Amino acid sequence: MSWQVLRTLVHQGWWVIHHPFERQDPRYWRVQLMQSLLLILQVYSGAFVLLNLTLFGYFDMAIANLCVFAAILAIQVDLRKNLNLDRSAIALTGTIVVFLGIYLAIAQGRNYSFIWLSLVPTISFFLLGIRRGLYVSVLFLTASIVFIVVFSSGWPSYELNIPSYFNIALSLFALLTISRHYEKSRTEAFAFLAKRNQELEILAVTDPLTQLFNRSHLDAMLEIELQRAKRDKTDLSVLIIDADQFKTLNDSYGHVVGDEVLVELSSLLQSCARATDVLGRWGGEEFLIIAPKTGEDGAVELAEKIRVAVGRHRFTDEDLHLTLSIGSATLSPTDTQISIIQRADDGLYQAKHDGRNCTRLGKSTA
Known part of the structure; x- marks a missing residue:
């Protein structure tokens, strides 16, 4: 398979959300992040359905992952069809929050499951905005801490094992991907604003016909x-x-x-x-x-x-x-x-x- 064919398949894959937004539009980066998250969650949840059933033996987690896979697929279909960014952002954030809450309850601290909680503020702020992202993050993290304080006394202790390595590696990779995406969108937004300000400064002092000073x-x-x-x-x-x-x-x-x-x-x-x-x-x-x-x-x-x-x-x-x-x-x-x-x-x-x-x-x- 040639590089050009592979590139075409990547840009026309099932995860691609087609939209009319330009790169300087904040909605462009919002769609790109949702597209990336949907792909990552589909791969992650699908893979862990199989791993939990065959390798780890966590059947309750396999069911939770299967539910996440179905929800993410539904969100992707709706987003591709209607391009309703607010609705999809709320649905995607809600799915992640609910799944992490269920995961925290089922895992009971094993396999370093707590590390996934760090993704909620990053995702919430980017998808929902500062105010709604803050509300979701504070409520979720507060509820998680209360849950841990109340129920953790009865949880068994666990050693570092293969599932732990999976959790640590995948969560850090997800955090790296989201952080890079955020920084790239922020950098391009600042570059666009600087260019636009420069253009406006020139327009303010320039005669439109002759391009001389006005x-x-x-x-x-x-x-x-x-x-x-x-x-x-x-x-x-x-x-x-x-x-x-x-x-x-x-x-x-x-x-x-x-x-x-x-x-x-x-x-x-x-x-x-x-x-x-x-x-x-x-x-x-x-x-x-x-x-x-x-x-x-x-x-x-x-x-x-x-x-x-x-x-x-x-x-x-x-x-x-x-x-x-x-x-x-x-x-x-x-x-x-x-x-x-x-x-x-x-x-x-x-x-x-x-x-x-x-x-x-x-x-x-x-």
């Missing part, structure tokens, strides 16, 4: 850079860039083409901006560049570099021509965030008034 982030960055420039006594310039007659382009070619032009323009602006510059979409067809440690001459040089590059570019499949009007302002001692933006906007207004496709400086307040 206006709210530009406002925050401008305040940071303005305070830094004043503290360190360095230059700071702001450029407001506007696509000339963009409304006419939208009216002539449609908003879909207009959006394509804005996306291309954004990429072109990114290629012209420097690594230290903060570039974003200011609104509509307007863009803003925050240029730290850049004086008036440097700002004009950057603006002209952008204006010339865009003027030479042909946009979209329509081979469209586009020009820019740019307003620039350099920080003065009395400037605030509002005033430096206002001066850059005044420069942009002047560039429009002077025939577009040019760069103009906002009037200094110094």
Whole structure:
């Protein structure tokens, strides 16, 4: 039998619970654990029916194991058919709790049977949640302790034997399997949340069309850079860039083409901006560049570099021509965030008034 055939049989076995949940969904791991527990309990209870009848001679335990096998099989059939996770989780937890209670009463402490009690909290918390899992665990363990205190005085003492080895080995293996499953689900959940938080952080500061910074982030960055420039006594310039007659382009070619032009323009602006510059979409067809440690001459040089590059570019499949009007302002001692933006906007207004496709400086307040 080839590895591929064996793998197919494993993934299509009778124990497989088909479901629509993604790995980041907590229900995915809940189903996976129930699937694993159902398989383990079927194998365990089926094997011990035979062992108790043939090797160990515990006929009462064989009957209990047979009942567990039947109950687990019924839960599996119902889960595969209806995918009712809450009902199956309650039924599975209840079956385990009832069986362990019966097992404790029948075994009377022999074969290290107490070790199986440690599985109840782990299974209950994962399948039923924190609150219901706590109730079940506390009630079951309390009842078990009371039962042991009341009846254990008449129990005989037992030595370590083959059934004891079975109990210890299988219970520890079950605990290891469940713990690994829990840790894997917890790790993947944290990884998914970290990734989603990172995506949300990016979305919060990003313009959805151009993938540049949005206006709210530009406002925050401008305040940071303005305070830094004043503290360190360095230059700071702001450029407001506007696509000339963009409304006419939208009216002539449609908003879909207009959006394509804005996306291309954004990429072109990114290629012209420097690594230290903060570039974003200011609104509509307007863009803003925050240029730290850049004086008036440097700002004009950057603006002209952008204006010339865009003027030479042909946009979209329509081979469209586009020009820019740019307003620039350099920080003065009395400037605030509002005033430096206002001066850059005044420069942009002047560039429009002077025939577009040019760069103009906002009037200094110094």
